[in-house]
Amino acid sequence: MTLSTGDFCQSEIFQPRCLPGETAIIRKAVYGRMSHDSRCLQDEEEVPALKNDPKHTGCFEDVMQLVNARCSGQSDCEIRVPDPEMEKTNPCYRYTVKYLEIDYRCVKSKSCLFRLTIFYTRVKVFSTVLLRILVSVLSWQIRTIFTLSAIM
Numbered sequence: 001m002t003l004s005t006g007d008f009c010q011s012e013i014f015q016p017r018c019l020p021g022e023t024a025i026i027r028k029a030v031y032g033r034m035s036h037d038s039r040c041l042q043d044e045e046e047v048p049a050l051k052n053d054p055k056h057t058g059c060f061e062d063v064m065q066l067v068n069a070r071c072s073g074q075s076d077c078e079i080r081v082p083d084p085e086m087e088k089t090n091p092c093y094r095y096t097v098k099y100l101e102i103d104y105r106c107v108k109s110k111s112c113l114f115r116l117t118i119f120y121t122r123v124k125v126f127s128t129v130l131l132r133i134l135v136s137v138l139s140w141q142i143r144t145i146f147t148l149s150a151i152m
Helices: 064-071 112-151
Strands: 002-008 022-033 059-062 099-108
Touching (some): 022 064
16 A cells, blocks of 8 residues: 655646555545645745735645545546636635645555545535535524524
């Protein structure tokens, strides 16, 4: 099993590099501007007024669910940066240069670890979606109760 990690800058493409018979398992995926010392920001001039602004540096969003859906368990996938779906997360100021940071592992396609990881990933994605639906329904019910109590 090979563990790979990397930053993927604007105009670059993330493509996991696995040996034949292996597939990628995504372990971490974040999009934004995690630090000011990434290779993706080497050519950018630093603006002193924004150095400690959390919407300029240290702003990022977990995009594991999105990257998992596209790449985990696949022998071939690619994600171009910037990605329209990731841009919708809007973790930083609009014109801030952002990049994709990914950790992944290559595993043999038929291994037990591969099957368990895919199962765990699907359960995690399903539970995240279910939790969002539950929160949405509960907040709607709470708003309805407050509205009704205000009317009475």
